[in-house]
Amino acid sequence: MTGSSRDRTSNGPVAGRLAGKIAVVTGAGGGQGQAAAILFAQAGAIVVASDLNQAGVEATTRIARERGLQIYMSAVDAADEASVGPWIDDAAKAHGGLDILYNNAANTHFAPFGEMTLHQWRETMRLELDIVFIPSRAIWRHLVARGGGAIINIASVSGMRATEFIGAAAHATGKSGVIGFTRQLALEGAPHWIRANSISPGPIVAPPTEAMLAQSEEFAKNFNGWPMMSRTGRPLDIAYAGLFLASDEASFITGANLAVDGGWSTKGGYTAH
Known part of the structure; x- marks a missing residue:
């Protein structure tokens, strides 16, 4: 395979694909959420975005200002109903x-199941399920009033299959719940022309x-070997998938869970690249 793995990160023309749309993005202070915003x-979207971390709010605001983009950041806890409702x-x-809700915000606890506490379990459910339910519930009436829209929920391959080495019992349960929640939103949203899809x-x-990669050589070996392709993913890989699902190009796609994983979910073991 020629070229570096980073050269093969998702890319392509985007101008105008969300022209005239108003998009809400949670967890946009860094990583995947920032890339999506x-x-x-x-x-071409006007982006209204949030993050719990003030430093993240400032970082994304700075990038938007430097690039002349319309991103309006606020410090909002997406798992706090009292804050999210007025913000939306x-x-x-x-x-x-x-027009669009991109539910990226989340957090989790990783621990071997025998060591996981009830607090860690419950906190993960709040930060992987409540944090998707609350913004979705807050925006729902606005999408109905708009005559339709798109909701994209960030799940995980951990919600589709068991994962080695990371103690993901709570994470797997939360993200499985996101996938199921998305399917039900798709069903109930269809009469209102609201599409709901998840990305794993x-x-x-x-x-x-x-x-985690820095702390464990064994984890790094498996993490790097999970995809079929000889590279791991980058935040832009997820953002481009989200852009497609948010756009009118995906107007007949709802209730889907799109795995963006280099083929990991369709194979077993790791690949020695």
């Missing part, structure tokens, strides 16, 4: 409606995984 804005309502009022990332190199 920037790509959506480059595609204010965005709809300011921009005359909303595989091994993506981003801040949460970088720490």
